[in-house]
Amino acid sequence: MIPFSQNPNFKFSFFILLFSVSHLLVLNSGFELDDSLTYIWPLPSEFTSGNETLTVDPTLSLSVSGEGGDSKILKEGFERYKKIIFKHVYGVSVFDKLRGIRSAYDISELKIIVNSDSEELQLGVDESYTLFVAKNDGKSIVGEATIEANTVYGALRGLETFSQLCSFDYGTKSVQVYKAPWYINDMPRFAYRGLLLDTSRHFLPIDVIKQIIESMSYAKLNVLHWHIIDEQSFPLEIPTYPKLWKGAYTKWERYTVEDAIEIVSFAKMRGIHVMAEVDVPGHAESWGAGYPDLWPSSSCREPLDVSKNFTFDLISGILSDMRKIFPFELFHLGGDEVNTDCWTSTPQVKQWLNDHKMTAKDAYQYFVLKAQEMAISKGWTPVNWEETFNAFASNLNPRTVVHNWLGPGVCPKAVAKGFRCIFSNQGVWYLDHLDVPWEEVYNAEPLEGINSVSEQSLVLGGEVCMWGETADTSDVQQTIWPRAAAAAERMWSEREVGSVGNVTLTVLPRFHYFRCLLNQRGVQAAPVTNYYARRPPTGPGSCYEQ
C-alpha cells in the first residue's frame, strides 16, 4: 500500500480543496455548483486528489480478500451501496454504446481487503480505512478501486466515501469519479459519534428507526442512543415483568424483544452501536402503569420508590432482559432531573429515609450507585447524565461515563477527575432546540477547554439529541437532518476542518451538497439555511441553495 500518512502532499491538497470551494462560490451565483468538484461529508482526515475523470462500470464487481473478506456485513454493504451509486443507471447507456466493450470502463472492480475476521462491534472498534481510486495503468498492484481496512466496519466507512466519490453524470448517463486519482487515508477523531432517539414522547415505528439508522451511516455516525423509555410511555417488552409495557401509549405502540433485536442487528450491519437507556430514578412514571407499587404513591409518582426492594428487583429484571438484546458495552442509566419531593412527602418513603439516616440527596446517590452496580455486574459500563457527576462525583464509580447536557465546561471537569465523557451541550447539540443554526452545531467542539492529550483521550466523543416532545414519524428526520451531519463532521474529521477561513465559504457548499445527497437517498433532510430548523423552504428554489 502507498504510505498515505507520509504523503507530503496531504496538507497541501487539503488547502487546495478548501480554496477551490471558496473560489467556486465567488464565481457562481449558487445555481451552478461545479460538478468537477467532489464533495465528501464528513471530510476524510487525509486525502489527495488529481484531475482525471474516471468512469465506473454499472456492473461493478466486488473482489474481497483478507481474513474478513467473507463477511456478510461486507457483502450486504456492497449491495446497498451499489444500488445507491447506480440509482440512475438502468442498463446500457449511450456512453456504453460509444465505448463498446465493458473493459473500456476505468473502474470495473472494487477490491476490498479486510484484515480481521472479527465482527465484534465495540467501543473503539477500528473504523479506519484507506481508499484508492485510480486508472489502472497495468502496473499497480492495488487495482482500480481498493478499500483496505482492519475491520468490516472500516470497510463500510470506506464504501460510504467511495459512494460519495461516484457521481452520476447526466451528459453521458454514466457514473464518474472526478478529480482522480484519489488517495484517502481516513479514520474518525472520536470513537463515539452518537444520535439520541426518544421513543417515549412519541413512539417511532421500527421502519422509521431503520430509516434513521440507515441515514446515520451516510454521515458516519456510529452510536444510536436509544432513549426507549421515559415518563410518558414504556414501549419495550420486558419478558420478566410483562406488565411494564402496559405503560405503552396503545397496544400498537410497542416494541417486542424481537423488534429490538432486529434493530440492533440492522444497526450492526451498518457498523452502528445501539446504546439503550433505562433512565432512573426520575423520568419513570410510565413504569407504574403496570406496577403501581413503583410509585411512591398513586398521587406522587416520580421518582421510582427508593424504599422498596421491588423497585430494585424490577430494575435488575429489566437489565437482565435487556442484556440479551443489547451487546454494546455502554448502557445508559439516566439519572437526570431527579426531583425528590415525592420521597420526602410520602410517609412510608420518608420513614425509610429516616430509618436509613439518609437525606433525599443521599437516597438519590444510593439509587444511582445501586443501579450502576447492577449494570456493572451484568458486564456493562454505566453512562449517566451529568447530574450524577455534578452531585457526587467523588462517590461515582470510576468507570462511569459522564454524559454532558446542561451546558459547557462539564467534560473538562469530568476528565480532570479521570472520568470519561460524552459531549451533548444542549445549547448546541440538542436537535429539539430549533433556533440553533447549523454553524453553531458545526463549531461546537467536544475538546474545548481540555488541553492535555491524556485528558482529551477521555472524551469518547459526542452526541446530538433528538428529544421527541414535538418529533414523531412525521417530522423526526427533518429535525435530525441536516444539523446532525454538522456534528458528525465535527466528530469524524480533523479538528481544523472548519477553522480555515470563513465556515460559510469553506464548509457551506459542501454541507448543502450533503443535504441534497441525503434527499436523493430519500432522507427528509430540511433546508440548510432556514431560520429555524426543520422549517419548510420559504419559496421555490434549488436544494443546493436552500
Place this chain on the structure above:
Amino acid sequence: MIPFSQNPNFKFSFFILLFSVSHLLVLNSGFELDDSLTYIWPLPSEFTSGNETLTVDPTLSLSVSGEGGDSKILKEGFERYKKIIFKHVYGVSVFDKLRGIRSAYDISELKIIVNSDSEELQLGVDESYTLFVAKNDGKSIVGEATIEANTVYGALRGLETFSQLCSFDYGTKSVQVYKAPWYINDMPRFAYRGLLLDTSRHFLPIDVIKQIIESMSYAKLNVLHWHIIDEQSFPLEIPTYPKLWKGAYTKWERYTVEDAIEIVSFAKMRGIHVMAEVDVPGHAESWGAGYPDLWPSSSCREPLDVSKNFTFDLISGILSDMRKIFPFELFHLGGDEVNTDCWTSTPQVKQWLNDHKMTAKDAYQYFVLKAQEMAISKGWTPVNWEETFNAFASNLNPRTVVHNWLGPGVCPKAVAKGFRCIFSNQGVWYLDHLDVPWEEVYNAEPLEGINSVSEQSLVLGGEVCMWGETADTSDVQQTIWPRAAAAAERMWSEREVGSVGNVTLTVLPRFHYFRCLLNQRGVQAAPVTNYYARRPPTGPGSCYEQ
C-alpha cells in the same frame, strides 16, 4: 363465489361498524382503541364481518389462478404486502410453539384469482375485487383467504385491503384477522383518484417520488399527476431538444428519460397511472433557459411566444418524446393563469397578432387549441386547467377533460356542456393550503351540484394537488398525508360513507388509525388534528390521538 351484492346483511353491517366506532370513542379516553375492531381505509363499498379471530401463517403462500394469475405485477405485489403484514414476525413465535404445527393456522394460503391476463393500465381499468377471509371448515370451495378480481389491478386493491385486515397481536406475537369471516365486495366510486406532484418549484429525487407512489397505493389513489415543469425549472430530459433541461435548477436536479420510464413502471406495478403535464402557454419561463427564442423577449418571458413556428415545433418535439414515456391516455396541457401582457407589449408578437387579426385572448385560444391538436394527434386525450373552459368552452375540443381548481361549481357547468371533469377545488383539495382541516377535505364532494346520472358519469373523479412552492423532500410527505387520504376515501368509497352521524365520531378514529398505519409503513404522515397541516405534534402523545 358468494353473491356479495345480493347479501342482505350489507347495509346492516355497515351501520353496525359505524355504531361500534362511535361507541368505542365514548367509552375510552382515546388511549385505548379496541384492537378487536378492524379499521379499513378507504372503507369498502360493501362488506360484512363476523366475530371470529383468525390467525395468519407467517409463511403465508400464494396460490394463483385465472388468466392473469401468472402476472409479475401480482407476484411482486404479494411479496411487498407479505413484508408489510409480517413486519413484526421474525421467526417461530410463542404462539407457533404453543400451536405446534403449521397447519394449526387458520389462514396459510392466499388464493388470488385474476380473470384477465391484460395488464393494460388505462382510465377506467377494472379495479373491483372481492375478498373473502374465513376459517376453512373443509367444505368451502373458496379457501381460507381469497381475492377474486377481473384484473391484476383489482387484485392489488384487494391485497391492500387484506393487509389492513391483518393486525399484529403483541400478546401472541402473531398476525390475526379480527371480526372474521369477512366478505368484501369492493370497487371505486371514481375511475380517477389523483395526486398532483410539482417537481418544478422543488426538485423531488426519484427515490422520493417512488416513496410517494408507494404511499398512494396504501390509500388506493391511482393517478400521479406529474406537474414536471413550470416557470421555475425544467428538470426533464427531452432528447429532441436537449437544451431544455438547461432550465433545471442544477445539473443534479434532473430526470433522465430513463428515470421517467422507471417512475412510470414503478407506478404501474402498483396500479397507478402517471399523467404528465406540459403547461402551456403560461408557466413556461424555464424553457427559455435553453432556447431563449421561446420568450417574447429576454425581458418579457411569459407566455411562450405565440408568434413563432419554433414554439410549436418544440412543443411537438416535447410531446413526441414524452409519448414514448407516458402511455396513460390522459395528458395535461395546463393552460392556466395566462397573462398575455408580454404578447401585447412585445413589438414582434404584437405585429403578428395584428397580421393575424387576433386579440391576445384569441391568441391564447389559438395556442391552447393548437397544443390540443398535437396531443390528440399523438393519441392522447387532453386535459386542461379550467381557464380554457371558462374562456372558450364552445371552441374547446369536445374530448377535453376540464380540470377544476379555481373554486366550486365548475364541474357542474362542464358536464352540463358534455365535457368530462376532474374536481380539485383549491379551497378544499389544494394540499398547499395548510389551513384546510381534514374534515373539509373529507366532506368535499366531486358530484356536488350534479344531479343527473348521465352528467355524474362525466366526472372522472378528483385530485388533491401538492404544489411545491414550500414543499421539498423534507416536508412533502407530511404535507400530503394524512389529508390526501381523506380525499382518497371520498373518491373510493360510497358517497354516504361520511354522512352517517357526526364525521368526528364515525370517521375520525378510523382516520387516526390510517395515519398511524402510514407511519408504521415508514410514511411521514402528519398529526391528524393539528391546527395547520404538516405542523409537528405540540407535545408528547400517542399517534392515535394526535
